[in-house]
Amino acid sequence: MASTLVKTILDVIHNWAEGLAQQWGIPHLFVSIAAWIAAFVFVIVLVLLMVLLAVYLERKVSGAIQSRLGPMRVGPIGLFQTPMDALKILTKEDIVPRDADKILHTAGPVIFFVTAVIGYVVIPWDRAAIAAQVVDLNIGVLFVIAVSSIGVLGIMAGGWGSNNKYALLGAMRAVAQMVSYEVALLLAIVCVVMQTGSLSLAGITADQGGSLLQWNLLRWWMWPALLLYIIASIGESKRIPFDIPEAESELVAGYHTEYSGMKFGFFFLGEYAHLFIIAVTGAILFLGGWHSPLPATMADPIPGFIWLMGKALAVILIMMWIRWTLPRLRVDQLMNFAWKGLVPLGFVAIAVTGLAIGLGLAGGGG
Amino acid sequence: MALEYGPVGLFVLGGFVFAIVALVISYIIRPADTYDRKLIPYECGIVPSTAAWHRVRIGYYIIALLFLIFEVEAAFLFPWATVLRKLSGTPGWGLLPLAEMGIFLGILLLGLIYAWRKGDLQWN
Numbered sequence: 181m182a183s184t185l186v187k188t189i190l191d192v193i194h195n196w197a198e199g200l201a202q203q204w205g206i207p208h209l210f211v212s213i214a215a216w217i218a219a220f221v222f223v224i225v226l227v228l229l230m231v232l233l234a235v236y237l238e239r240k241v242s243g244a245i246q247s248r249l250g251p252m253r254v255g256p257i258g259l260f261q262t263p264m265d266a267l268k269i270l271t272k273e274d275i276v277p278r279d280a281d282k283i284l285h286t287a288g289p290v291i292f293f294v295t296a297v298i299g300y301v302v303i304p305w306d307r308a309a310i311a312a313q314v315v316d317l318n319i320g321v322l323f324v325i326a327v328s329s330i331g332v333l334g335i336m337a338g339g340w341g342s343n344n345k346y347a348l349l350g351a352m353r354a355v356a357q358m359v360s361y362e363v364a365l366l367l368a369i370v371c372v373v374m375q376t377g378s379l380s381l382a383g384i385t386a387d388q389g390g391s392l393l394q395w396n397l398l399r400w401w402m403w404p405a406l407l408l409y410i411i412a413s414i415g416e417s418k419r420i421p422f423d424i425p426e427a428e429s430e431l432v433a434g435y436h437t438e439y440s441g442m443k444f445g446f447f448f449l450g451e452y453a454h455l456f457i458i459a460v461t462g463a464i465l466f467l468g469g470w471h472s473p474l475p476a477t478m479a480d481p482i483p484g485f486i487w488l489m490g491k492a493l494a495v496i497l498i499m500m501w502i503r504w505t506l507p508r509l510r511v512d513q514l515m516n517f518a519w520k521g522l523v524p525l526g527f528v529a530i531a532v533t534g535l536a537i538g539l540g541l542a543g544g545g546g
Numbered sequence: 547m548a549l550e551y552g553p554v555g556l557f558v559l560g561g562f563v564f565a566i567v568a569l570v571i572s573y574i575i576r577p578a579d580t581y582d583r584k585l586i587p588y589e590c591g592i593v594p595s596t597a598a599w600h601r602v603r604i605g606y607y608i609i610a611l612l613f614l615i616f617e618v619e620a621a622f623l624f625p626w627a628t629v630l631r632k633l634s635g636t637p638g639w640g641l642l643p644l645a646e647m648g649i650f651l652g653i654l655l656l657g658l659i660y661a662w663r664k665g666d667l668q669w670n
Contacts, residue, residue, distance in 0.1 A: 212552065213552070213556070216552060216553045216556045217556065217560070219553065220553075220556060220557055220560040223557075224560070224564060270568070270571065270572050270575065270576075271572070271575050271576050271577075272572075272576060273576055273577050273578060273579060273580075274572070274573070274576060274578075275580065275584060275585065276585070277585055277586070277587045277588075278582075278585040278586060278587070279587065279597060280587075286569075289565075290562065290565040290566070290569075293561065293565055294558060294561035294562055294565060297557060297560075297561045297564075298554065298557045298558055298561060300557070301553050301554050301557045317550060317551075317554075322624060340599070342587070342598070343587055343597055343598045343599065344587040344588060344589070344594075344598050345587075345589065345594070345598040346588070346589070347598070348598045348599070348600070352606065355606075356606055356609050359609065359610070359613045360609060360613065362613075363612075363613060363616040363617070363620075366616070366617075366620045366623075367620075370620065370623045370624065370627050371627075373624060373627040373628055374627040374630045374631065375631070377628055377629070377630070377631045377632060378628060379624065379628055432588065432590070437588055438587060438588060441572060441576060442568055442569055442572035442576075443569070445568075445572075446565060446568075512668075515609070515667075516667065516668065519609075519612070519662075519667040520662065520667055523616070523658065524658075527651060527655055530623075530651065531648075534630070534644045534647070534648075535644070537630060537631050537634050537644070538634050538640065538641040538643075538644040539641075540634070540635075
């Protein structure tokens with residue numbers, strides 16, 4: 181109901197804009213560009229809001245797990261704490277070390293942040309309303325992974341540009357780790373692609389439509405891939421127990437040791453934007469995207485967008501739960517785990533999914 | 547169609563514009579009170595004796611090679627994965643597409659086992 185209403189409103193706006201453009205003789209391209217700009221504003225606002233929410237949740241969840249309250253003072257139940265922190269970080273002095281490479285030092289966080297944002301361009305937010313998906317690239321899921329792995333360059337630029345030993349060590353570790361866990365992540369995604377027969381995120385979502393039983397989460401032959409995706413995505417987003425690049429007890433703060441003010445803010449923002457896109461992608465790959473878990477015969481008053489956000493938040497909460505429960509791995513354990521544990525598991529996952537499909541369990545002719 | 551990638555370009559541009567605008571705003575409203583001590587790279591309070599730009603250990607070389615191999619493998623895997631279900635459902639094909647990729651992955655797996663036995667996966 182609500183989603184059709186939203187779609188109708190968007191359609192009216194879209195038709196109005198198209199009509200206006202025709203009346204004034206503006207080329208169609210400009211209308212498209214205006215729509216893209218609107219989509220970009222939507223995405224950036226959404227990402228900023230989700231980052232604020234995720235940081236707030238992180239503090240509250242860690243508080244709950246450690247029998248504390250978390251932030252309580254600023255605003256009701258501490259709700260304004262993170263917006264205030266964001267304002268504070270904007271007004272803080274920017275300290276660039278004396279011998280640093282100033283260009284790389286600035287470029288690092290900016291690249292890291294930008295690469296975390298680009299991936300959102302292919303996310304299908306809701307069923308086909310116009311702003312629902314900015315563009316449906318036919319390589320969708322590959323695009324998300326490819327773009328977010330460019331973020332490694334930002335970390336390396338920042339770590340190297342700082343001219344600080346801790347920062348360099350942290351950056352080197354981050355590169356080795358992200359590169360290794362990306363292999364495992366790719367193997368998990370291959371399994372999903374085998375099942376859904378599409379690389380486009382809209383196609384992957386469409387394959388899981390119909391009912392709850394169509395979700396990849398409830399197909400048992402996808403479970404090795406699911407396990408692999410959860411572990412590898414935590415490793416890819418560098419969170420405890422895989423937060424070796426910024427292990428406080430060894431490396432001060434890792435690659436962002438020499439960062440302060442808004443540049444640090446961009447590393448922070450990028451990290452949570454990265455976390456959010458991994459959660460959203462996970463929700464699309466395994467939890468049916470914007471599809472509602474209710475049976476198709478029931479009226480669903482909640483728009484698909486809200487379902488997708490809810491699923492993404494559930495994934496984020498699981499990652500937080502893991503973060504505040506498990507201790508940190510050592511650097512050699514971390515790398516060995518990636519290559520000796522996750523990569524073989526990836527082969528097993530492909531074999532299980534492949535056999536299930538080959539033997540006709542998955543339903544042929546997708 | 548090339549226009550499909552228009553929004554991607556716009557997102558790249560928009561991301562940079564957002565970042566630069568935020569940095570400029572921060573530049574305008576933040577204090578700038580630096581002195582020599584503050585600008586020393588942080589090494590737990592000790593004045594650093596050397597610059598941090600050192601050579602990189604060899605361990606990364608092996609990991610980078612392995613990464614490259616697996617990324618190329620992924621490039622082969624994805625096109626196969628997209629058509630697997632359709633092919634398996636086609637009469638007369640059955641497990642054949644799976645077996646073909648199984649041979650390819652088997653060779654790759656042998657390589658991984660070789661690297662494992664040689665101790666190249668050991669991070670130390």
